[in-house]
Amino acid sequence: MLQYTFRHLKGFGAKKEAELWRAYTFTWDDFENAYNSQLSLFEHTASFLQESRLALEAGDVEYFATSLPHQEHFRIALTYPEDTMFLDIETTGLSKYYDKITLIGWSIGTEYGVYLQGDDDSEFRKALSSAKAIVTFNGSIFDLPFIRNEFEDIRFPACHVDLRFMSKRAGFSGGQKVIEEQLGLKRSAKAAEVDGLKATLLWHKYKWGDEKALRQLIVYNHADVEGMKVIFDKVAKILLKNYQLPTSKITLPKFAKRRSKINWANKKTDKPDGIVIRPYGGKIGPLVFLDELALPKQQGLRVVGIDLTGSEGRPSGWCFLNHDLAETKCLGPDEDLINETLKVKPDLVSIDSPLSIPFGRTSVDDSDPGRHEFGIMRKCERLLKKRGVNVYPSLIPSMQQLTARGMRLAERFRKLGVPVIESYPGAAQDIMGIPRKGASLDYLSKGLELFGVKGNYLTEQVCHDELDAITSAVVGLFFWSGKFEAIGNEEEDYLIIPDLEVDTTNWLERKVIGLSGPIATGKTTAAKFIEEAGFAYGRFSQILKQMLIDRGEDVNRETLQEIGEKVNKTPGQRWLxxxxxxxxxxxxxxxxxxxxxxxxxxxxxxxxxxxxxHAHIESSESVRTTRYVADGHSVEEFKVACNHPAEKDISKLALLAHRTIRNNGDLKSLQSSVDEIAQ
Known part of the structure; x- marks a missing residue:
């Protein structure tokens, strides 16, 4: 085919090449014969033609790959049909960041080869090094980057033909199977029932003991490889015809006639060297197990996971995960979700829903004045997209109601003192190495069971929302253990996803003590004792004091309480x-x-x-009054300060605290109590 090609010559574009073909100047020989008397005028071209012949004879593909436009590389494959590799990979998912290759299938000529995850890759490398051209479907975006990511020093031929884009130029769009159907290609029943999502599930089945699943995955991969040959033949012919090259004048190679077969190994026959189906030799089950997380087993960790829906009229999945025991329900209105959650007194709530909007936006609605400037995606969503994880923007129309509900629910929980994190079960399942619900509810359940979660979901029929609620709760376990990544930013807050490689030392060994209590209980004195034990000191009133100074206002208890109350309302306590x-x-x-x-x-x-x-310090009212008066104030001033709205939530903090310190004695007694929690 390259002998019919002029596009690699300097000064020859598509238009000029078509003019030559219309003038019956099809080959390099035709060109020299037609312009023999004028070759002195085409001295440069004649030199290039001589170089081209030498490169063709030497099989120098790089020469043509460098000089031909990339979209014309299919001509190289047509020139070296016996040295063209059709390649397709299977993976655990779509993300090069989190997922891995499970299988690579390829065909050169009539041979089909397979590399399986964990096997020796020498045969694959050998086949790749022998290929002059490689053909994939969407390989420039998917297959080749995955392979480069996992195989050190891998080298591909200079010629790569991506059938997805080649087909589009010929008028075909969609995935490979869609184009195959348009071309009338029918797959075997066993291969036809598999799609990309089921292919990931077949690998999970194989890992968990089903060797037949691997056989079916190979059959599916082989069908992809062979299907590409048919597409290539059809599309190449259309393109060359569109280029006005009379294809009836030349004989194009037919890759579909070079059909390969799967050579299965069979110990009972003389075919021991074919593809062998062995039991999976790697780690069976998820990539991480619950027992591997550093969690407090004695008192247990109590996490509620919620797979939220956009409407209170549609049930949401709810899960109470008490360390490793899950209880699930479907709940509708917000009040039901809040009441059921408060009953179990969770340490943490994990919600599958956006809990914020893009920075700069003021509402979820498209009428928001910042809609065009700040968009519909948060930083966490853009990052997940970049990593290849499918995630919906928080403010597309179908997500707006859910986002608004998630934000309302999180705010209500937090005002009650219940900590909330945002989770995304789909991403968590990908990272953990278990199937998503879209692949199989049964295998999602099995994956959660193998991870280490027990519960009613294993014996009773539960909906997919409940399984995602379990996964949301499991993200809470990762958060507590430190094996997590917080993606996002301060303005939009963070989405929590598992991170199996992170160093958890600082998270687990750090100590942060928060002190609460009514006026004159000795909070600041206790804090100073703790500071002397090597703790860095911080106080909320430091921020409020600076705000008053910046405004030129007096700094005293009354003004601090006043500005504290205003800040609590706007911009809010989380801002402070x-x-x-x-x-x-x-x-x-x-x-x-x-x-x-x-x-x-x-x-x-x-x-x-x-x-x-969280340590809450309490003293009797009489002791507190005495201390306040001794500090130069009156009894009436003490009552006014205690009754200020800024102090209204102190009693609620007493119920939330992890420890309570009674400070009715002297400083020595207080320091002794403080030393216990500071150790």
């Missing part, structure tokens, strides 16, 4: 918590003085997980 943490070291031990609202408690757990201890 964020500003305080910015003042403190990112590493090391911390003591935070002056928690005043349940949201403070929730925020600190969301920020520090198991490292955070």
């Amino acid at each position: 918590c964020t500003q305080l943490l910015k003042m403190l070291p990112e590493q090391g031990k911390l003591v935070i003085d002056g928690l005043r609202h349940p949201e403070d408690h929730a925020f600190m757990i969301e920020s520090f997980g198991p490292a955070f201890m």
Whole structure:
């Protein structure tokens, strides 16, 4: 075919090549014969033709791949049909960041070869090194980047033909199977029942003991490889005809006639060297197990997972996960979700729903004035998309109602002092190495069971929302153990996903103490004792004090209470918590003085997980009054300060605290109590 090609010559484009063909100048020889008397005028072209002949004789594919437009590389494959490799991979999913290759199938000539995850890759490398051209479907975006990511020093031929884009130029669009159907190609029944999603499930089945599943996966892969040959033949002919090359004048090779077969090994015959189906030799089940997470087993970790729906009229999946025991339900209205959650007194709530909107937006609606400037996607969604994880933008029309509901629900939980994280079960399942619900509910259940979760879902029929609620709760376990990644930013908050490789040392060994209590219980004195034990000190009033100074206002208890109440409403208590943490070291031990609202408690757990201890200090009213008066105030001033709206949530914090310190004695007694929690 390359002898009919002029596009690699300097100064020859598609138009000029078509003019030559219309003038019956089809080959390099035709060109020289037609312009023999004028070759002195085409000296440069004649030189290129001589180089081309030498390159063709030497099989120098790189010469043509470099000089031909990339979309014309199919001409190289047509020139070297016996040295063209058709290649297709199977993977655990679509993300090059999280997923792995399970199988590589290829065909050169009439031979079909397979590489399986964990096997020796020498045969694949040998076949690849012998190929002059490689043909894939969507391989430039999927197959080849996956292979480069997993195989060190891999080298591909200079010529790569991506049939997805080649087919589009010929008028065909869609996936490979869609184009095969348009061309009238029918697959065998065993291969036809598999699609990309089921292919990932077949690998899970094989890993978990079903060797027939691997056989079917290979059959499916072989059908993909052979289907590409048919597509190539049809599309190449159409393109050359469109280019006005009379294909009746030349004989094009037919890749479909070079059909390969699967050579299965059979110990009972003389075919021991074919494809062998062996039991899976790697780690069986998920990539990580619950027992491998550093979790408090004695008292247990209580996590509620919610797979939220956009409407209170549609049931949401709800799961209470008590360490490894899951209880699931389907619940409708927000009140039911809140009440059932509060009953089980969770350490953490994990919600499958966007819990924020893109920074700069003020509402979920398309009428929002920032719609065009700030878009519909948050940073976490853009990052997951970049990593190849399928995720919906938080503010596409179909997600707006869900996002609004998720934000409302999270706010209500946090105002009650319940910490909330955002989770995405689909991404978590991909990272854990278990099937998503779209692949198989049965194997999703099996994956959760193998991970280590027990519960009613194993014996009773549950819906897919309940299984995703379990997964949301499991993300809470990863969060608590430190094996997580928080993706997003401060303005939009963070989405929590498992991270199996992260170093958890700082997360698990750090200590952060938060102090709450009524006025004059000795919070600041206790905090100073803790600071002396090596903790960095932070106090909410430090932020409020600076705000007053910046405004030129007096700084006293009354003005601090007033501005604290205003900040609690707008921009909000979480904003104040964020500003305080910015003042403190990112590493090391911390003591935070002056928690005043349940949201403070929730925020600190969301920020520090198991490292955070909330200590509530109490004293009798008479002792507190005496201390306040001794500090230069009146009894009436004490009553006014205690009754200020900024102090209204102190009693709620007492119910949320992990420890209670009674401070009715002297400083020595207080320091002794503080030393216990600071150790």
